[in-house]
Amino acid sequence: SQKIEQNSEALNIQEGKTATLTCNYTNYSPAYLQWYRQDPGRGPVFLLLIRENEKEKRKERLKVTFDTTLKQSLFHITASQPADSATYLCAHPLGRDDKIIFGKGTRLHILP
Amino acid sequence: GAGVSQSPRYKVAKRGQDVALRCDPISGHVSLFWYQQALGQGPEFLTYFQNEAQLDKSGLPSDRFFAERPEGSVSTLKIQRTQQEDSAVYLCASSSRTSQILYGYTFGSGTRLTVV
Numbered sequence: 018s019q020k021i022e023q024n025s026e027a028l029n030i031q032e033g034k035t036a037t038l039t040c041n042y043t044n045y046s047p048a049y050l051q052w053y054r055q056d057p058g059r060g061p062v063f064l065l066l067i068r069e070n071e072k073e074k075r076k077e078r079l080k081v082t083f084d085t086t087l088k089q090s091l092f093h094i095t096a097s098q099p100a101d102s103a104t105y106l107c108a109h110p111l112g113r114d115d116k117i118i119f120g121k122g123t124r125l126h127i128l129p
Numbered sequence: 130g131a132g133v134s135q136s137p138r139y140k141v142a143k144r145g146q147d148v149a150l151r152c153d154p155i156s157g158h159v160s161l162f163w164y165q166q167a168l169g170q171g172p173e174f175l176t177y178f179q180n181e182a183q184l185d186k187s188g189l190p191s192d193r194f195f196a197e198r199p200e201g202s203v204s205t206l207k208i209q210r211t212q213q214e215d216s217a218v219y220l221c222a223s224s225s226r227t228s229q230i231l232y233g234y235t236f237g238s239g240t241r242l243t244v245v
Contacts, residue, residue, distance in 0.1 A: 025169070051233050060133070060220050061172065063233025106171055115160050115229055116185060119171035 020044060021120035023107055029126045030097050038092040038123045040107030047109035050083055050090045055104045055122065064105075065092075097127045131155075135221050135237035142211045142244050150206045150240045154223030161204050162234065163196055164220040172220055178204060190215075211244045218242075 022041040030036040040050065049068045053061035067074040067083045067090065074081045080093040094101050104122040111118060134153040142148050154161050160179055164172035165188075174188040180201040189196070193212075198204040208215055218241050222234035 053233065060236030060238050066230065066233065115224065116162060116174055116177045118174060121171040
């Protein structure tokens, strides 16, 4: 079955450094991947989408890469700030359905 | 409305009690999704509507779970005879067919259900 793997252990990064989060997917080749941010007590908030034919997508301090050979997406936050501390979720659609499945998420802590 | 609204925000139910969770999606959004999120886990898909049609309910854990969207807008997730393992946050999300690709889903803040 389709599966998304994210390192669910917390990632601690010093403020100002680049945080890199990893998303690996198996048994499926999605047309795109999405990244969401989730704060405690809130629903996920959409950040970025990258399509299978795109190697890289940027939005302000965020950068996402998509390697279909490795079946992996990397999510980078440059010049990280304490306000970037949250859980980051990777997601992709299943087939032609609109529904998407999520990884467990990675908790990111930016240390001041 | 401006966003996806879910109510109640918190619900405590005694084991065996029936509960109903409500979701008001963004006006005009065709697609509506329910997810279950256990503590420390990612959202798990439960069911999906396109307008009033329930297109996929493969994620519903048992026949105690039932969802409806009779007029293609507001949706209700009902859980009968609640069990302790039903304790989780229930998230609702909506999207338009065209915005899902570009803007993802818009989620509500969820209903935290605790079964005691």
